[in-house]
Amino acid sequence: MNTKTLSHLAIWTLTLAVFWLLLSGFFKPLLLGFGLFSVLLVVFLLQRMDSFDQQPEQPALGIPSLRYAIWLVGQVLLSSVKVAKLVWSRNKALSPAVAKLPLTDIPDNNRVRYANSITLTPGTLSIDIDDQHVTVHALEQESIEELQAGDMANKIATVLGGKS
Amino acid sequence: MILETISNILLIVGAFFALTGAYGLFKFPDFFTRVHAASVTDSIATILLFLGLILRTDFDLVAVKLVFVLVFVLLTSPTASHALAKSARHGGVATLAESNNKDNTDG
Numbered sequence: 001m002n003t004k005t006l007s008h009l010a011i012w013t014l015t016l017a018v019f020w021l022l023l024s025g026f027f028k029p030l031l032l033g034f035g036l037f038s039v040l041l042v043v044f045l046l047q048r049m050d051s052f053d054q055q056p057e058q059p060a061l062g063i064p065s066l067r068y069a070i071w072l073v074g075q076v077l078l079s080s081v082k083v084a085k086l087v088w089s090r091n092k093a094l095s096p097a098v099a100k101l102p103l104t105d106i107p108d109n110n111r112v113r114y115a116n117s118i119t120l121t122p123g124t125l126s127i128d129i130d131d132q133h134v135t136v137h138a139l140e141q142e143s144i145e146e147l148q149a150g151d152m153a154n155k156i157a158t159v160l161g162g163k164s
Numbered sequence: 165m166i167l168e169t170i171s172n173i174l175l176i177v178g179a180f181f182a183l184t185g186a187y188g189l190f191k192f193p194d195f196f197t198r199v200h201a202a203s204v205t206d207s208i209a210t211i212l213l214f215l216g217l218i219l220r221t222d223f224d225l226v227a228v229k230l231v232f233v234l235v236f237v238l239l240t241s242p243t244a245s246h247a248l249a250k251s252a253r254h255g256g257v258a259t260l261a262e263s264n265n266k267d268n269t270d271g
Contacts, residue, residue: 023232025225073211080181080208087188087201096197096260119242119249122204125196127249137196137249137259 005047008056013043015059057109064159071155075121079143083122086139097141100133101148106157114156118147171219178212185209194260195252199245206241210234 020035050056086094106114115126115134123143128135138144147153181204188201214234221227 019232022225022228076207076211080204083188083200083204084181084184087184087191087204094193094197094260098259098262115246116239116242119203119246120207120238122207123200125199125203125249126246127196127253135253137200139197139200 005050005056008050008058009043009047011058012046013039015061016042055109068155068159072117072120075152079121079123082143083139094139095141097138097144098127098135099138099144099148100135101153103129103132103134106153110156114153117152117156167219171216174212174216174219178209178216181205181212182209194263195257196249196259199249203241203245206245207238210237210241 016039017035020039024031024035026032103111103114111129111134115129118124118126118134118136123139124147125137126134127137136144136147138147185201185203185205188204189198192198192201211234214230214237218227218230221230
């Protein structure tokens, strides 16, 4: 085990310990012991899985992730209003569209984040994902064009992609 | 007082979006468009309702737990939607555009 793996595991241990403390809020020795045990168990499993798949992943807690999350919430707000308008409008016929978007610019470990971001935004839904493309179903052609313009893909590739 | 007002507004708007999702679920014509309607409840309604609830706490551990719940709901609900949509797609459910084309060529 080299220093890189050790610091990787140390970061996870710290994150999980803070997470456990925030969830519990108790400082009795017995409960702290349980907490310590569960954190160590999770870190042990993590280490086993990392050595199996060779894709160690840091907890995404940095400033870039936070900025991306805030931007994404903004997008969710905007597109929710659009979808709500479609839901309550009386006579607008729906014209849903399906398109394949390229995934090749996005690093492997961020493709799930990309597909999840697409699904989280109302009005667009990722319905299939493979090595080259993600298939997107959208309520309006316009949303597909927005995705094709690549704002979200660029943000993911530049803001979050540095860690791969 | 101000916090309570903001919280009330957030809760009411969140409830409105949840209702929108439910109404859209009935109104929209096919499977995929209905998932879109449901995702309004999943995303924006959840965010607004939880923000409204957080403003009503004393900003202690309860607020932190609400933030955790919000984050995990936002991480997992798209995964569930994607799983549904993917299995529908692979199970051969046609999208609205595809079934329209089929009707035209048949008729």
